[in-house]
Amino acid sequence: MTETAKSVISLDGLQALIDALAAKNYQVLGPTVHDGAIIYDAITKTADLPAGWTDRQDGGRYRLERRDDDALFGFVVGPHSWKQFLHPAKETLWKASRGPDGIVVTAEEPSPQKLAFLGVRSCELAAIAVQDKVFCEGPYLDVPYAERRKDAFIVAVNCGEAGGTCFCVSMQTGPKAEAGFDVALTELHHNGAHEFLVEVGSESGAALMQDVPHRPASNEQVSAAEAAVANATNQMGRTLDTNGLKELLQGNSNHPQWDAVAERCLSCGNCTMVCPTCFCTTVDDHSDLSGDNAERVRKWDSCFTLDFSYIHGGSVRTATRSRYRQWMTHKLASWYDQFGTSGCVGCGRCITWCPVGIDITEEAAAIRAAPMSDKEKPNERP
Amino acid sequence: MSAAPQLDPFLPDIYSVRDVRRELPDTVTLEVAPKAGARPDFEPGQFNMLYAFGIGEIAISLSGSAGSGETFIHTVREVGAVSAAISKLEVGAELGLRGPYGAGWPVNEAEGSDVVFVAGGLGLAPLRPAILHVLANRNRYGRVVLLFGSRNPTELLYRDELADWRQRLDVDIDVTVDHADAEWRGNVGVVPALIPRAAFDPTDTIAFVCGPEVMMRFSVAALRDAGVPLDHVYVSMERNMKCAIGLCGHCQFGPTFVCKDGPVMRFDAIADIFSIREI
Known part of the structure; x- marks a missing residue:
């Protein structure tokens, strides 16, 4: 054969x-x-x-x-x-x-x-x-x-x-x-x-x-x-309309849906842990008691933690809305800018393992159902 | 998958401290040299990852001349455990170093134009290699302006060097402080307020801006109001960095990675995301 x-x-x-x-x-x-x-x-x-x-x-x-x-x-x-x-x-x-x-x-x-x-x-x-x-x-x-x-x-x-x-x-x-x-x-x-x-x-x-x-x-x-x-x-439990999704999300950074999802999101990071593409890591440097032997350990990290965006003086993304927006916009939009592909493969893990059942397909659909007009999205800052 | 064997980019090289200079009560400038071999070349605006043994690693801009030399110069302010440990290193002490990384200031593209440096606080440190380059090649540039703001007179970085630069007749230097003390005879106010009265041709100027994000926001607005197109304005962004090589995800700023797409970014390319709060 x-x-x-x-x-x-x-x-x-x-x-x-x-x-x-x-x-x-x-x-x-x-x-x-x-x-x-x-x-x-x-x-x-x-x-x-x-x-x-x-x-x-x-x-x-x-x-x-x-x-x-x-x-x-x-x-x-x-x-x-x-x-x-x-x-x-x-x-x-x-x-x-x-x-x-x-x-x-x-x-x-x-x-x-x-x-x-x-x-x-x-x-x-x-x-x-x-x-x-x-x-x-x-x-x-x-x-x-x-x-x-x-x-x-x-x-x-x-x-x-x-x-x-x-x-x-x-x-x-x-x-x-x-x-x-x-x-x-x-x-x-x-x-x-x-x-x-x-x-x-x-x-x-x-x-x-x-x-x-x-x-x-x-x-x-x-x-x-x-x-x-x-x-x-024919049995797919969910659907996600990807048509123009990147532009939709990147053009709706101030959409009220981010506030709505932040009301439910626990910022626990489960979605990032179960996601098969989430790749972010932090490093942990430590030494033994003698102080003469050290190692650097790399560990999975989550963009849902405050530490993730910490620079001296405070974290960049203090609000849950900002952290959820970062995760979902990265996954479905900016991943294309960075790697030429979606960061989402449709496995559904983030939906199943979210302790409060937040559904990335529903969140995207909610923004698609009522996108902000250009008039509604002035620059947030001067 | 056929990944060719490659040097492990996570491994730091070992450097030793050649010189330490106390700049401010919480800020030192270190001169470090590789324990073996020559230091790599770098561009003004790039940064290194400095590792304090057993404590951790931080991104610190290069502050010395990008010309030939055996050492790297880093100005470090104590703001956390790693920067505090690095600030305490004495001459002869060793540290780990990876780099240089990132995109720098476009000093070559700026040739023939007026150059405006706008620095806030420690933001003068990442600009210093660009300033040194422009001053060393002064005849290649038009008017050169340095606008520098500090919180108060006692926190003015590179005070002696500023005084030296002020002696030159071919550089306009204007310094301001947010809060004056009894001896201060200079400007009081924020650094963007210096921009409208600075002498440069807005239609043929390249502006390099570095400082806290709020300071950069108002400086860019003032430059725009003065008539400088945003594609002639460059800023140096700061975000949390763990790897500096685009693999850890921490430094994302919208669709960009500050470590490899920046830290120096042309403002028109990031104007939309720069305006978004907590992006």
């Missing part, structure tokens, strides 16, 4: 795929049930996957429920994203020591562990592509990210169902994985068989499949996979 032809693997074949990745010295990470949510963690067998579980999501709401089948990927995305592995929430950038010869700085050695992600959804592929632009295509390379990223193996999974807060169709990031994967799977329950349609997306993917028992896909199986994706396409 050729590399581009579609094939089919069984449940045992999926186990063989996991084993083949482990044999190539990848740590395999995939979805698993933990504390009432589907999170990403180390897996070694198909039994680690969330068989027979689905998630019900809405603004500020996430619940796992049993399915009436034993699907392994019958849910969408949870609070985790692959960001936590490629761009960890906390990492030491370097260490320094101070001795008779002065200060010596030593770069932290990158972990030699290669990572394989199993179950990457289309919106998540888009999110990884967005972070690639942020970290690898600017004037300066984020070396730790680039090191992890170049070795990562990606097994995508096409969504057969959409969640209540999904809007990848609006953001043109799904539900079908089109690019950016090594192997893509579509879970099939067809004629009583539980199988996975396999598409190969890279040379590494083709090489891996040589170690995985597979057979050519029938036309029927290909059609069933297409039908599954079409089903997800």
